[in-house]
Amino acid sequence: MPPAQQPSAQTQAGIDRLFSSDPFDNTEEAQALFHESFATCAGVHYKGNSYFRGLWDHAGLKPGDIKSEHDLTRVPPVMVNLFKEHELITGSPDDVVLNLTSSGTSGQKSQILLDHQSLVRVKKLAWMIHDALGMTSQDAVNYLCFTYDPKVATNLGTAFTDELLTSFTNKNEVYYAIQWDHAKGDFSLNVDGVIKTLQRYAASPKPVRILGFPAHLYKIVLDHNIKLRLPINSWIQTGGGWKGFASEEIPKSEFRNFMADRLGIPASNNRDMFGMVEHGIPYCDCPRGQLHIPNYARVYIRSPKDLSIVSNGETGLIHFLCSYVTSYPSISLLTTDYGRIGKCDCGIGGATLEILGRAGVHKHKGCALTASKLLDESSTRT
Numbered sequence: 001m002p003p004a005q006q007p008s009a010q011t012q013a014g015i016d017r018l019f020s021s022d023p024f025d026n027t028e029e030a031q032a033l034f035h036e037s038f039a040t041c042a043g044v045h046y047k048g049n050s051y052f053r054g055l056w057d058h059a060g061l062k063p064g065d066i067k068s069e070h071d072l073t074r075v076p077p078v079m080v081n082l083f084k085e086h087e088l089i090t091g092s093p094d095d096v097v098l099n100l101t102s103s104g105t106s107g108q109k110s111q112i113l114l115d116h117q118s119l120v121r122v123k124k125l126a127w128m129i130h131d132a133l134g135m136t137s138q139d140a141v142n143y144l145c146f147t148y149d150p151k152v153a154t155n156l157g158t159a160f161t162d163e164l165l166t167s168f169t170n171k172n173e174v175y176y177a178i179q180w181d182h183a184k185g186d187f188s189l190n191v192d193g194v195i196k197t198l199q200r201y202a203a204s205p206k207p208v209r210i211l212g213f214p215a216h217l218y219k220i221v222l223d224h225n226i227k228l229r230l231p232i233n234s235w236i237q238t239g240g241g242w243k244g245f246a247s248e249e250i251p252k253s254e255f256r257n258f259m260a261d262r263l264g265i266p267a268s269n270n271r272d273m274f275g276m277v278e279h280g281i282p283y284c285d286c287p288r289g290q291l292h293i294p295n296y297a298r299v300y301i302r303s304p305k306d307l308s309i310v311s312n313g314e315t316g317l318i319h320f321l322c323s324y325v326t327s328y329p330s331i332s333l334l335t336t337d338y339g340r341i342g343k344c345d346c347g348i349g350g351a352t353l354e355i356l357g358r359a360g361v362h363k364h365k366g367c368a369l370t371a372s373k374l375l376d377e378s379s380t381r382t
């Protein structure tokens with residue numbers, strides 16, 4: 001094998017053009033940008049990854065064949081479990097600048113390897129999507145993050161995500177609620193710290209953003225009977241679901257109304273997000289609470305029986321395509337999540353994705369479970 005080479009400047013440009021376009025533009029011109037980006041990115045993996053090449057050869061497909069929406073539906077998926085069981089890379093390990101660990105259960109984690117350009121793109125596409133959804137701002141914001149302090153947990157996907165999510169505004173203060181406890185030698189959720197931080201933020205005129213698992217915020221506000229008014233232009237950005245607290249989960253609309261009442265954050269500023277470290281594209285709520293699919297990705301719903309694509313509105317396994325990553329062959333990822341395609345008439349383009357749960361619930365508790373255990377322990381202590 002010749003030494004792995006970084007993609008040429010021309011190749012990078014072919015991938016990059018998509019990420020300067022409006023993420024919710026669904027015109028044919030915009031779709032063609034995705035075709036170009038995906039075909040170019042697939043070309044990098046086809047050339048540099050023998051497993052990827054074998055899959056495509058078996059499917060009778062070459063990256064250069066990708067010219068239409070129909071061609072994309074022929075792209076062979078890779079099961080997400082494969083990434084958990086094998087260390088896969090395209091190109092040279094020397095070019096990897098960030099190694100992210102997905103939130104799988106112990107022993108079942110993916111290592112996601114990003115080279116420089118892939119990291120630049122994943123940050124840019126996240127910014128473009130949040131900007132298009134009205135979620136970026138020049139305000140100096142006070143952040144409350146229900147996640148691991150990234151100074152200690154540098155390679156956890158959730159910590160990276162939250163660091164990324166705090167980059168869409170200017171920052172005043174960032175409070176990380178899950179802190180390293182030197183005495184215990186483990187992470188611990190600082191409930192007292194969260195309550196004091198909320199009170200302090202409410203007394204400041206600066207807008208607030210609360211990031212993290214919805215159950216954390218919900219339980220603290222409920223258990224400690226918190227009622228305050230956070231400043232105007234404050235937001236809640238949740239993600240990661242209610243895993244570990246399934247029995248206490250409340251519908252999204254109820255959560256939004258509850259937080260509007262208790263924290264003064266309007267429902268339209270309360271947004272949930274779905275993302276997978278292996279896929280990299282954030283799916284964020286529109287003001288009506290629907291996850292619009294950006295033109296930076298394609299989502300197919302496949303029958304669990306034969307993997308055929310089912311009609312819009314029908315339930316099946318979610319298959320994601322993306323084109324930003326050249327160092328890790330996860331650009332066509334078959335997940336173990338069930339979902340269906342819908343629509344929303346809020347005015348933002350794109351079909352919507354509804355996440356209906358996980359096919360292998362017990363295998364996917366991951367970070368949310370660890371974090372929920374922390375919350376239980378903290379609740380019983382206070």
Ligand SMILES: [Zn+2]
Nearest residue numbers: 286290344346
């Ligand atoms: Zn919408």
